[in-house]
Amino acid sequence: MDLEALKQELATLHTKALQELEDVQDTKRLGEWRVTYLGKKSELTTLSKQMGQLDAQTRPLFGQLLNERRQALESAFTSKREAIESAEQNARLAAETIDVTLPGRHTDVGAVHPISRVIRDIEDIFLGMGFMIADGPEVETDRYNFEMLNLPKDHPARDMQDTFYITDELLMRTHTSPMQVRTMEQMHPHAPIKVIVPGRVYRRDEDDATHSHAFTQIEGLVVDQGIRMSDLKGVLEAFAKALFGEHQRVRLRPSYFPFTEPSAEVDLVCVHCQGRGCRVCKDTGWIEILGAGMVHPRVLDMAGYDSSIYSGFAFGMGPERIAMLKYGITDIRQLYQNDLRLLRQFAKV
Amino acid sequence: MKVSYQWLSEYVDLRDMSPEQLAEALTRGGLAVDGIASRNQGVEGVVVGLVRDMEQHPDADRLHVCQVDVGQDELLQIVCGAPNVAPGQKVPVALPGAKLPGDKQIKRAKLRGVTSNGMLCSAVEIGLDTRLLPQNQTVGLYILPEDTEIGADIVQVLHLDDYVLDIDLTPNRSDCLSIRGLAYEIAALTGKQTTFPTDIDVTLPNEPSPIRVRIESDRCTRYDALVLTDLQAVPSPLWMQMRLLSMGVRPIDVIVDVTNYVMLEWGQPLHAFDAGKIADSTIVVRQAKAEETLVTLDGTERRLDDDMLVIADPEKAIGLAGVMGGENSEIHSSTTRVVIESARFDAPSTRRTGQKLGLRSEAQQRFEKGIDPAVVRTALLRATQLLVQLAGGQISGGVATATTDAESALAQRVPFSPNRCRELLGCDISDDMMHELFRRLGFTVVEDSENWMVNVPTRRPDIALAADLVEEVARLYGYDNIPSTLPLGPVTIGNRDARQRILEQVRNMLVTRGLFEVRTYAFTSPEAYAPLQLAEGNRLRNMIPLAYPMSDERRVLRTHLLPSLAEVARYNLAHRVDGGAVFEFGRTYEADALPITQQPREREVVAMMWFGTLPDSLHERARPYDFYDAKGAVEQILDGFGIVVQYERAQEPWLHPGRSAAIVCDGQRIGFVGEIHPTTAAGYDLSTTLYAELDVAQLVKRHTTSLLVESLPRFPGARRDLALVVNKDVLVGKMLECIDELRSKREILRFASVFDVYEGKGIGEQQKSIALALSFGADERTLTDAEIDEAVQEVLQVLEAQFDAHLRG
Secondary structure (H helix, E strand, C coil), rough: CCHHHHHHHHHHHHHHHHHHHEEEEEHHHHHHHHHHHHCCCCCHHHHHHHHHCCCCHHHHHHHHHHHHHHHHHHHHHHHHHHHHHHEEEEHHHCCCCCCCCCCCCCCCCCCCCHHHHHHHHHHHHHHHHHCEEEECEEEEEEHHCHHHCCCCCCCCHHHCCCCCCCCCCHHHHHHHHCCHHHHHHHHHCCCCEEEEEEEEEEEECCCCCCCCCCEEEEEEEEEEEEEECHHHHHHHHHHHHHHCCCCCEEEEEEEECCEEEEEEEEECCCCCCCCCCCCCCCCCCEEEECCCECCCHHHHHCCCCCCCCCEEEEEEEEEHHHHHHHCCCCCCHHHCCCHHHHHHHHHHC | CEEEEEHHCECCCCCCCCCCHHHHHHHHCCCCEEEEECCCCCEEEEEEEEEEEEEECCCCCCCEEEECCCCCCCEEEECCCCCCCCCCCCEEEEEEEEEEEECCECCCCCEEEEEEEEEECEHHHHHHHHHHHHHHCCCCECCEECCCCCHHHHHHCCCCCEEEEEECCCCCCHHHHCHEEEHHHHHHHCCCCCCCCCCCCCCCCCCCCCCCCECCCCCCEEEEHHHEEECCCCCCCCHHHHHHHCCCCCCCCHHHHHHHHHHHHHCCCCCEEEECCCCCHHHEEECCCCCCEECCCCCEEEECCCCEEEEEECEEEEEEEECCEEHHHHHCCCCCEEEEEEEEECHHHHHHHHHHHHCCCCCHHHHHCCHHHHHHHHHHHHHHHHHHHHCCCCEEEEEEECCCCCCCCCEEEEEEEEEHHHHHHCCCCCCHHHHHHHHHHCCCEEEEEEEEEEEEECCCCCCCCCCHHHHHHHHHHHHCCCCCCCCCCCCCCCCCCCHHHHHHHHHHHHCCCCCEEECCCCCHHHHHHHHHHCCCCHHHCCCCEEECCCCCCCCCCCCCCCCHHHHHHHHHCCCCCCEEEEEEEEEEEEECCCCCCCCCCCEEEEEEEEECCCCCCCCCCCCCHHHHHHHHHHHHHHHCCCCCCCCECCCCCCCEEEEEEEEEEEEEEEEEEEEHHCCCCCCCCCCCEEEEEEHHHHHHHHCCCCCCCCCCCCCCEEEEEEEEECCCCCCCHHEEEEEEEEEEECCCEEEEEEEEEEECCCCCCCCCEEEEEEEEECCHHHHHCCHHHHHHHHHHHHHHHHHHHECCC
8 A cells, every 4th residue: 555545545534524523413423423433443443454554664654644633533522522512411401491580498487576676686785785684573572663762652753653563562563673673682792783684564554556554674774883974874875876876876854763863864866867857756856765864872772782882873765665666666566466467577687 | 734834934034935945945954845835726816895785686596696896996796696695795706807726717797698797706716725614614605804905805815825835744843833843943944033932921910810720640740721701702813714724724713713823833732611611610630530431522422541631620521631622611602701721731641542532633743742841831821812812802810820840841951072973973063063053943052171061942852862962963064964984894794694595595496497476465364264274273273363454354464375375376367367386485473372472483484386377388388287396396495405305195174185295304394285275276266276385494494505526427327217017006206215225235226216107008007107217336346237137126126015016017
C-alpha cells in the first residue's frame, strides 16, 4: 500500500465520520456511531492494521496521522456527547416544570397572644437593664394589696380601684403593686432591688371598649441607696425608646398614688402620629402609658427599708393598652375574645 | 369636679389666662382637666322680654299671640305655643336673627297667618341642663325673676359666657373641692396672688344662742350652729343658681342654695335644719344606737348601726352626720327659723357610713377626704352673711359651739431637708427657689441651717411628710425640668428563672406546633361546670365565690381550665372557624374548704385544646384532630424537659374513658391528655374535642437541665423488624416498657419503637398486628447475626409470656 492512498482513505473516513456525527441527535445513535468509527471493528482499526504493510520509514508518519485522526474523532465524540446530554437534560427539566406560584407545604404555626407578646417584649427590655422578673398571687390579702401600700382601711383612695372582695381580708388583687412589698420583704436587706412583675389584676369595672374587669399589669420597682426621680425618668425613657423607637421621649405629669410620693403620670409621644396630634392622642401629641413615682417612705419603712437611707421608684403599666396602641386594636374585649381570626394575624415573628 | 371659670376669676386674676391656658396649667400641675365646656351652647341674640299682653291665636287653640317688651321702642308681636305663657312674665326672647343651640336660626315668620317676630324660649331651647332645674322650669317657658332687666342679653343674665372646667381630682386633693382651694392652687401654680377672703365680716348679736349643742362622740371634733329667723324659702338669685348649675348642683331655694354655695366656695359642707323640729332646742352629736332608724332627705328609711354618727335632739336622730339630713327636720316653704350647722366629722366614719348605706353626697365626699378645720366657723359666717343679704334673715343669738379635745386647727409643722430633696429628685434646685415655691403655696419656712421646718396651713391635709413637700417642690418647679439619668448602683444581671424559662419554652413549642395562645377570664359560674359531670364532693366544685360579683356568669373563681377553653372553642366554631388548637397558661384557685380563711393555692397549668378539623390545604386533606395530636404535644413538652412519664387510663368524668390518660411521673399525676367525654363536649356545644393539661410547678420541679452527650457509635448497628399479633386490648406502651426492661440484661438491645398497628383483614377479629423495630449495637465491636438473633428470641419469649404475642404468620 502506499502512504498517499492510506492517507486519502483516512481523510475520507474522517470526513464521513464527522458528517455522520453531525446528524446524531441522541445517546443511542451516538453509541452506535462510536462503535462504527472508534470501536474494535471500526474502519479506523482496520486501517491501523494495514499500517504493517508500510515501510519502516513511513510507518511512524502514518501512525502519528492515525493517532491524530482518532484523537480528533474522540474529541468530537466527547463534545457531541456533552451536547446531547445537555440537550437531553434540558428537555427533561422542561418536562419537570411545576407551578411555582402554588403555596408551599406548611407546618401550621400558631401564635403567641398579643398581650403575652407585649409582656415578653417589655420583659426583654428590662432584663437588658438588669431587672429580675417576679410573680405573685392573684388572690391577695387586704394587707398587701392596700395597707402595706399606704392605703389604710377607710381611705378614700381605695375608691380609685373598685375591688372584688372574697372576704373582708381576701380579695382579687387590684394591681401588681402588692408585689412591691412582697419583693422587698423577700429581698430584705439586700440592695439594689430591680424587679418587674407582670400579672393579672382585677377591678369591678363594667367591660366595655376600654375597660375590662380582668386585665394585666407590669409593675416595676427599683430600691437602693441614692435612687433619684431623675433615674425614674431615665429608665422609662430608655424603655420607651426600646419599645417604640429612638424618637421617643417621656413626659411626667404630677399625679397621685398612695404608695408613691412624688407621683407622676407618664406620657409618651403618641405612637400613632409621632406627636403631631391625632384622634388617638386627642390632639395632644402625648399618650398616657404609665403611672409612676418615688416609692412612698411609709411603704419603704413598712417593708423594712429605712426611708432615710434608701429610696426607690416604682411604675406600673398596662400591656393591654400598649398592645392596642401597637397593633391597632380598638376594643380591649377583643384581647379576651380569643377569636382565631384575630390571633392568626399574630403568627408573625 | 366641675368648676366655673368666672367664679375662680373672682379670686385670682385670670385676665391673661384663657380657660384653655388655665386647664393646661392645672393639668401640668397635677389637677388633670378632662374637659372644658362653654356654658353657652350656641345662644346669640336672645334678650330678656316682658310679656305685656296676650291673646288667643284666632286659628289655633294652642297658640297665643303675645306682645313682648324687649326694651325697644315698640312691642314685639310673638306667637307662642308654650302652655305656661302668661302676661307679666319675664322670659328669654329670641329676636329675629338670633341663634339657638343646635344651629337653629330664628326668623320672622307667619304662624297660621299671624306674624311672629321671634320666639319665647324654654330652658332647653337656650341650652340649660334641665336635669338640674326644678320641674316647673323644665316644661314650657323658662321664667326669669321679676327684677331681671328688660332687654338684657340672656348670655349675660344667665352667665352663659362662663366656662366649666371638668377636673379629675385625685383623692388626696380634697382642698381643691372648693373655689377657695382652687384659687390657692392656681395662685401657687402661676405665681399670682389670690384675693380669697380669710375672714367674713358679720356682726353677731351679743347674746347666747337659743340652742345648745353637745358632742358625745370622738368622731366629731367641732360643731358650730347658728340660728336665723324670718327666712323665706324663696328661689335664690339667678347668679347664684347659675353658679350652682355650672358646678352641677341643683338650685332648690335660697336657704339650701346658700348652704351648697358656701360648700362649693369654702369646701365646708353645711346643713340647714328647721329649728322648730328640734326638741328641747338641743342638738346632740352621738353615735347611732343599734337598730335605730332614720328617714333621710331622699325619703328612704335607713337602718343605722352604732358605728354611724348621727345628729340628734334629745328624743330622736335628725340627720346622718356629714352624709345626709333627716326628713323630720327638713326645711319647708313654711320654715322661718333655721339652724345652720357647720361641723367637722371624722373622715373614715363618714366614709364607712356612706358606703354601708350606699349614699354618696357632696358633703360626704368632702368629709371623707378631710376638711379644713380652720374654716368651720368662717364658712358658717359666710352662709349667715348671704342669708341675711339674700333671704332677709335675722341672726338669733351667737354661735352655739362644742369642741372635743381632739380638735386642733393648728398648722402642721413638717421637717424638710433641702439637700435630701435635691438628692431624691436628682435635680439641683436652689434653696432660694425652694423658698419661693413654698411662699407661693402659702407655706412658711423656719430655717435652721440644713434642716427646715415648713408650716403647712390646715387647708392642705395631704401634706404630712417631707416626701409630700418634695412633691410640692417638684410639681411647682416642673417635672419637665427634672433631668433623665440612670441609677448609679452596682451592675445587676437580669435573668429569667427556671419557671419563666420553662413557660417561654413551652409557649414556643406549642406555637411551633400550630397552637394559638389564648387568655380567658378567671371568673366563671358553677353552671359552666355542669357539663364536667362532677360528683358531689369533687374538689373541683370548691369554687371560691366573690363577695359582690358583677354578674352571675362571673361569680366564682375557676378550678379548671377546660370550661374556659371549651368556651373559646365554642365561640370560634360559632364564628365560622373550622377548627383549631389553643393553649393557655392559666391559674386555678383551689380551696380545701369554703369559705376560705387564707389565700388559696393558685395552681398554674398549661392547658391545651384541639377542636374541629385541621385546616384543609393543597398538600394535606382536612381531618379531625384526634388523641394523638394532643398526646404528641404533651410528649414534645415532656421529652423536651427530659421528664419520663407513664400514661395510665384516666378516671375523670369529663374525659372519654377509653381515650384518655392520666400523665404520671414517679407515682404522681402531673396532667391529663384525652378526648373530652362526649356528654361533656355536648354540654359545651362541641363534638370530638381533645384536651390536655400539665401542671407547671411539676414541670419546674421535674425538668432536667443537664445535658451530656453520648459518644457516637463507632461500629455499625443493626435493626430487626418484628410483626407481632396480640389481643386488641394489649397496650403497646406496656410492651415497649417490657422491652425497655430487658435492655438492662441485654446491652446490645438499644432501642425499640412501634411503626405500625394494623387491625382487619388477615388478623383475627379480637386481635391486632404490631410492627416493632428493634435497634441493636455495641460500643466496641460489630455484632454477629447469632447474638442479634439470640436477643430477638429473648424479646419474643418475653412478649409471648407477658402479652401472648406471636410472630405474624
